[in-house]
Amino acid sequence: MTDLETADPQVLRTAMTDQLVREGTILSTRVEAAFRTVAREAFAPEADLRRAYAAHDAVSTKVNEHGISISSVSAPDVQARMLEQAGIESGMRVCEVGSGGYNAALMAELVGPDGSVVTIDIDPDVTGRARTLLDAAGYDHVQVVLADAENGLTDAGTVDRTIVTVGAWDIPPAWTDQLAEGGRLVVPLRMRGLTRSVAFDRDGDRLVSRSAEVCGFVTMQGEGKHQERLLLVRGKEIGLRFDDGWPADPDALNGVFDTDRVETWTGVTVAPAEPIKGMQMWLASALDDFCLMSVDPDLDTGLVAPQNKRANITLLDGNSLAYLAIRRTEAGAEFGVHGYGPNAKAVADSLVRELQTWDRDYRQAEPVIYAYPASTPEADLPAGRVITKRHRRIVISWPHEGQANKSTTIEKEK
Template sequence: MGQTPTAADLRNRLVDKIRLDGRLTDEVERVMRTVPREAFLPGIGLEEAYTDQAVSIKDNPLGGPLPLSCASVPSLVGMMLGQLDVQPGNNILEIGAGTGYNAALLAELASEKGNVTSIDIDSDVALHARTALDRAGYQRVHVMERDGLIGAPENAPYDRMLAAVGLWDVPAAWWEQLAEGGRLVLPLRWRGQTRAVALIRHGDALVSDGMELCGFVPIIGQDGEKATALNASDTIRVFHDEDQPVDSGALGESLNTTTGIEVMSEQRISGEESFDGVWLRATASDDRVCRLQVMPEAMAQELVLRPAVPVRSPVLIDGDSLAYLIVRREGVDPQRPHQLGAAAYGPHAEKLAQDLIAHIEDWGTARTAVPRLTVTPASADAADGPGHVISKVESRLTLTY
């Protein structure tokens, strides 16, 4: 009978597993092997503390499906810390204190020569982080109860800023808090999908240095994304930005009264291959891209043709018609047995389906390509040049392939 694994054994086993995907830098690997995650998750068993999954630490008081705060998935934490590229001596701001675990990792990366400030809008979460950090020996981390949208100007300018909460917009207050040449890593949401984007400040522009798919609890205080039900039972929804008109009545009527069509592309994938780049590619040219969510009840009743991912698939919406991504297994290619296509409803179903197929084919020409994202303040004059512009309340996004 083998010995019960220690916390260190489990920690190293988890980091070994995360390291296999190749996204851990040497320094991030070192600190993830050093900081005891279990110290920031009281009441959680060791096995669960060292499983690659999120752990909720406070439920949403409004009863929403997402928690108010949680410990993020360790592999996602490691990936974003790699994007942040912390150097010894850096002055760092973390928005969203969570359990305090991430702040401890940042403190290790910045060394005793650096400085870490971690803020959270919720007093209970901030207290939990402060207590856990003290218990684990990270008294030098500054923890503040603060609205993340305001930041912490008293300790600025920051060499690095990291948001551990999802953002729909880049707050205007953050611009002057990030030093010239500094790096900001945040989960940024546009057109229904979220990417962990690394941005470098160049004067009045933040320019991307890579992006990865992710998902995060949204920050409190931003409501630029809307959810619209397309049926009476609220089991089919569209999530869309505030600048995107969605006629729920007309779309619901099309779903109820028209037969869906399927149009398949030439693009095929293996069972393990990601196709989220289709969504990203479409946002760089098409303002009709939203997110479709079909709940299990609607799937069981076969109210619509099955989306590629029922809870989150890209959809094009135009008035009373919509087209969304589907995946069908076709056995002609054993290496790539799955074929991407579009399902569509409404009077303009055929046109919208063909538009979505065009996005799929564009993605197929360079499947791993990501656009360059440039973020500028909404108050600045719009710059001439290439790229697709998405305007938000406080910032302007420009995507260029």
């Protein structure tokens, strides 16, 4: 019997932690010790032991009327990565937005007896569950608060670290007003439909990223909720998802998939298991009329062959579009582009050029992500893609070599 087949929680906890260390997700001895100490099964009673300790699996704890998860115990690898990003030290005051119990317990281990942890959630079912499980596991000193985190914590004082464990479209002032100068906010921030766990350091009234990791979370509720818009372009089979903006004439895309497909292959290749998060962020920041394509798995006729059928990078041009495709090669895979509509070749060529630019100039690069107050004038922002939200102007700024030194602005959805 292997470690992962046993029903002994201590053995499973050790095996899970060993896996996260091997995979390079856990990097520090402090985070490793916290994972070896906290009993994850105590915070995931909805799952059997093996599922509770699956390194890459979240455990859903509440669903809405449509069966969609609205609260969960995040996957261990995601929690470990965010804790490493946060760099929590002994004696710190830390805050968690989005309560599950397990992550707060890990944070309590990291701050030790001289630190403090407060976890906040808008849902009384979630906070009640977290309070009960934390008490039962011996973490009764963790403060659990029922409130909308959009407005911050009353009389909480300053905190050294805030970790947000729900998907956020914006960064409300309350999250930084209570953050100490030089403090750190780790937040799964949605930018043009792509979510990255961004570790921001506070620098006056702006935030500057230290790292950004691919992640996925249930979305924010309350005042901070932001719903993406969906344009169905072939019955309910194919939809185009817009996080910001909307086509000037959405009806122009009617029948776009009834036209002949144009295929172009880029010569841009990727090795098996090679990370490509930088490519997605480059395309999202370089392309103006950008959206994500989704294909309903229950209605999929095989008409389109996107690289990712859940959320695929797509470029629009009036009555035409092009999307990212992929094909297998002996060395791994090659990226290509499929175009549809009267201007299929032109829009496909535009997407191809940006893919090749990423491959040539930015393949080994990552952007710096800034968050400024929404009132910041364009002239005071660094070069890059500017996304104006309700509270913040997010700037995705790449190294300047090979990049035009100007800002491109996306205004917030009205």
